[in-house]
Structures are given as C-alpha cells and as structure tokens.
Amino acid sequence: MRIAGSYNWKNGNCDREDAQKFRGRGFKQLTGRSNYADYWVYRGWLSQSSFSRSWWGDPSFLKRNRAGMKKEPAEIADPQRVSLPENCVDSGGFYLRFKRPEAVMEIDRDNGIAAETAAEIQKERIISRAVTRAINGAYLDENNGLEYTRVAKKILV
Known part of the structure; x- marks a missing residue:
C-alpha cells in the first residue's frame, strides 16, 4: 500500500x-x-x-x-484486466509506443542479444540506463533493470 x-x-x-x-x-x-x-x-x-x-x-x-x-x-x-496474459505485454507496448517514445529510440539502439564481452556489457549498461531514465525520469534500480533485461534477452533469443 x-x-x-x-x-x-x-x-x-x-x-x-x-x-x-x-x-x-x-x-x-x-x-x-x-x-x-x-x-x-x-x-x-x-x-x-x-x-x-x-x-x-x-x-x-x-x-x-x-x-x-x-x-x-x-x-x-x-x-x-491489465494483468491478464493477453493484455499485460500489450499494455506495456502501448505505454512505450505512445507514452514513452524516447524509450523506444533507446531500446532500438540495442541488438537484442545478451552481451558477453566487457565492452558489450558496458554498452548494454549504457542503453539500459538510458531506457530506465526515459521511462521513469530517473535512474531507478538500474542494476536490477539491467539484470532483468539480460534474463529476458536470454529467454527471448
């Protein structure tokens, strides 16, 4: 609460x-x-x-x-209704596309594959940080955000 x-x-x-x-x-x-x-x-x-x-x-x-x-x-x-499986990802896509298009531009800078080298991880961190800022207006919980992003990339690729 x-x-x-x-x-x-x-x-x-x-x-x-x-x-x-x-x-x-x-x-x-x-x-x-x-x-x-x-x-x-x-x-x-x-x-x-x-x-x-x-x-x-x-x-x-x-x-x-x-x-x-x-x-x-x-x-x-x-x-x-937002929590239903058929709506939860759709509502996220809606929010990003229509409410936070600057976040989409940052996301598009990424290649969608979990980084492996130190240089790739640093680039991934910079992009993840920029996406967090574009969505939340601040750098909130960026380490967890990066780790969640990396897990999602491994699952989706």
Missing part, C-alpha cells in the same frame, strides 16, 4: 483509493487512472466521450477535492 499510496493525486488518480485501484500492473507496470484511461480508449473498451479530457487539471482536483470536481474522470471498473 505504501508504493500505491505514493500515487495519491498523481497520474490522474483522484484519491488514495484510486492510487491502489490504478496501481502498477502488467509487464511494464501501467500506473495511474489517466494511463489506464488512455489504454482503455486505445483498446476500444472505453469511449473518449465518456469522460473529461485532462480531468487532473480541474481546480478541485488540484486542491484534492474530488467531490468538488467539475471535470469527469474516466470510469474504469475492471483495472485488473
């Missing part, structure tokens, strides 16, 4: 309950009501006309007053 709680009133979440309801799920951890809404619209599960665009700009949202909001947030009853 601590991690989800850090998303109170962020990413389109309208309170603590939203932070839990729209917590990170799926392969690349889709997080926040606004990102869920964009993915639901992309999949055709939600109509763009059913909610107010940029509800997080509502003056009452900015004051953390959900009851006073005039803009209508997207209603998503089943956010756990």
Whole structure:
C-alpha cells in the first residue's frame, strides 16, 4: 500500500483509493487512472466521450477535492484486466509506443542479444540506463533493470 499510496493525486488518480485501484500492473507496470484511461480508449473498451479530457487539471482536483470536481474522470471498473496474459505485454507496448517514445529510440539502439564481452556489457549498461531514465525520469534500480533485461534477452533469443 505504501508504493500505491505514493500515487495519491498523481497520474490522474483522484484519491488514495484510486492510487491502489490504478496501481502498477502488467509487464511494464501501467500506473495511474489517466494511463489506464488512455489504454482503455486505445483498446476500444472505453469511449473518449465518456469522460473529461485532462480531468487532473480541474481546480478541485488540484486542491484534492474530488467531490468538488467539475471535470469527469474516466470510469474504469475492471483495472485488473491489465494483468491478464493477453493484455499485460500489450499494455506495456502501448505505454512505450505512445507514452514513452524516447524509450523506444533507446531500446532500438540495442541488438537484442545478451552481451558477453566487457565492452558489450558496458554498452548494454549504457542503453539500459538510458531506457530506465526515459521511462521513469530517473535512474531507478538500474542494476536490477539491467539484470532483468539480460534474463529476458536470454529467454527471448
């Protein structure tokens, strides 16, 4: 709950309950009501006309007053859908392609094969670090990220 709680009133979440309801799920951890809404619209599960665009700009949202909001947030009853096998990788691809295209450019610099030599590992580390920064805005847990990337490459190749 601590991690989800850090998303109170962020990413389109309208309170603590939203932070839990729209917590990170799926392969690349889709997080926040606004990102869920964009993915639901992309999949055709939600109509763009059913909610107010940029509800997080509502003056009452900015004051953390959900009851006073005039803009209508997207209603998503089943956010756990992101966790289903047929959606978890798709939602990650959606997020990278449409929300973090700069990360895709960094990923494209890699050859997709787990590095073996010291020079290759260093290049892989630089790319992994750049991807982490492009996705998260910071260099978070980069050593684990690199190791997870290397494991995935070994499985996928």
